[in-house]
Amino acid sequence: MTSLPPLAQVIGDPIAQSKSPIIHRFWLEKLGLSGDYTAAHVSAEHLADYLGTSRTKSGWVGCNVTMPHKQDIIPLLDALDPTAAKLGAVNTVVRSDDGLLTGYNTDAGGFLEPLRQELANNHLFRMARILGTGGAARAIIAALADQGFTLVVAGRDPAKARALLDKLAPEGEHHAIHLSHFADTTDFAFDDREGCMDLIVNASPLGMTGNEPLAFDLSHAPPRSIVYDIVTSPVETALLTEAKAAGFRTIGGLAMLIGQAAIAFEKFYGTPPPRAHDAELMKRLSQ
Template sequence: MSHIPYAEVIGDPIVQSKSPAIHGFWLAELGIEAEYRACHVTREGLADYLASRRKDAAWRGCNVTMPHKQAIMPLLDAIDPLAARVGAVNTVVRGADGRLTGHNTDVPGFLEPLEPLLAQQHLFRMARVIGTGGAARAIIAGLAGHGFVLVLAGRDPAKARALLDELDPGGEHHAIDLAHFAQPTDFAFDDREGCCDLVVNASLLGMTGQPPLVFDWSHAPPGSLAYDVVTSPLDTRFLQDARAAGFRTIDGLAMLIGQADYAFAHFFGQRPPRGRDAELRRRIAGA
């Protein structure tokens, strides 16, 4: 067991994770003697991993990535209310007594780059969200909490409908087949003055090693903001096509850094320095 305090990120696969670079940068900036690692954990090995770490007093906790965000929940001692509402955990914190508590920092992490937009008053807010996995759960919960009407697209519209009904049962949301967005449309959008429109890829489509995301930007209202949670590659085809169509974009690193901020505070007891995010981005992009 380690004598130096440490946290880590777990997943299957995990080699693509940029979290060690983010947390390592902040630890160095603050002069904290601690480590942040990546650990490959399979679904079958998840319970044994937690059992071994629970006994390690130097282990502060872990970030959780695919495919464990929901599978890990029954193995924990407590679930934070936000994570319970979302139905997914992306951060596990070990208490001094060895108790493990699950949190969800994906929600505030996703919303962080949208804060200037959300601070404005809008006549209407709508988001087209692609994907029905763990990241989508956090995004649906976060956007519904800020008054967005959601159009959730997935390969299985019934699953999308069930997800909307679970996370925001009182909302007037819509579930559609992902294929709907693949073909061009000549739909005449109404006046979007005073409206807020988002198009969010919350799926793995377009990620390195995954199938491409086919989205025709004629489906996006004028003035929409495109947001992709994929971080490898950082500049996805989805974002490239959005810019070519004249839309503003947010890449997946914005959410990754945002959620890491909250997780870092859980692990190491203080918020990370954010004044050098531009340099952090350059380091990650060059890694």
């Protein structure tokens, strides 16, 4: 047990854009719980020092981990949850009462949450085009492979994309290509997609505030595709704006962020968050 009210944090570099403190503080307030959740800017060279100090800090219960630390943090932890070990990426660290640090990955569960209703349907075929090969992409590749999707993973290094597929989705005829493949217009004639589920997923930081824009031409999106951008800043990315204008269904990064935060919140504070207030929370996050 800790002697001070529980404190959890989110760490990354950069970190100013993180909306995690808003989410966790909102839930703490709704539940009337003591405790806090803050953002901490932690550079790569200070990651070990941060964990060393935090594991002995009274009240500190753990942290969420964002770019670029999801993989580099692993050797600094005492234990890994099986999912995090399989993915080779950690986005949640929890301190036990005896000071041990265990790494988890809640990205897969958070990513799938807004798709659950669609995934409950039977489909003739499922295909996902995933842009990115970082920590979040690892979780998304594994999650969608488990849901029966044929995957096309695009990255700046196709060999890295291929290696991720071989490790995380060894079954099935998946494809690894260069990210530039989706930048130009295509005149490919998609077959009838009735009864199919197609996803376009930006699992990269491209399009995030302060980063390069994402070059994706919507001619590569089959009819009836769901366009899913995990970027949370800005809330409405250029990809989502263009996809909506073209008539595609869209899912923004806030949905995944809230889903994975809900799993972490229970680990940090010992109680599930009040999800009945999701609409209010989403509105607050969008301001």
